[in-house]
Amino acid sequence: MIPSGKRHANTTASGHLWAQILSATPHTRLLLKNPALADEATRNRLLSHFASHHISSDRLTLLPRDPDPAAHLAHYHDIDLALDTFPYHGTTTTCEALAMNVPVLTLAGNTHASRVGVSLLTSANLPTFITTTPEAYLAQALACAQNPSLLLAARHTLRTTLPTSPLFNAKQFAADFLATLQSLLP
Secondary structure (H helix, E strand, O other), rough: OOOOOOOOHOHHHHHHHHHHHHHHHOOOOOEOOOHHHOHHHHHHHHHHHHHHHOOOOOOHHOOOOOOHHHHHHHHHOOOOOEEEOOOOOOOOOHHHHHOOOOOEEOOOOOOOOOOHHHHHHHHOHHHHHEEEHHHHHHHHHHHHHHHHHHHHHHHHHHHHHHHHHOOOOOOHHHHHHHHHHHHHOO
């Protein structure tokens, strides 16, 4: 699992729920990737947070930003499910995960920043990965960990529908945008 949000290195709410997921699924690992993780103090705070939830550091992979785009994207081959951060959702990282055929689990909120994942997953045709409560987020993460066929089905959906979905169909987006602009002309 890898968080998809930009601010995951300091998101306490996300970190608490991720610790619950790890506690309930002892065979899983969590990969966190953020530029702030180059800082030893930040890494130690994260390790301490998870240790307070009885999560061993050997179940965590903490990576700083990788300047090489290919190496950065290659990390998605090491994960099964991306965990969106909250209350601030990922945008670029969510799109990267989806483009790499990795489903993303999101927790919908009430602000723009906490609904970006909802919009992206709706456009990618993955509504079952949109949750509305922390309990539902936890339940869906556990369901994915206990039933890999859910993730395989989501990967199949991404491979077959994502290229033509509203999220990645640039040609259709351009045509729709042009039509909208033309409709605004007198």
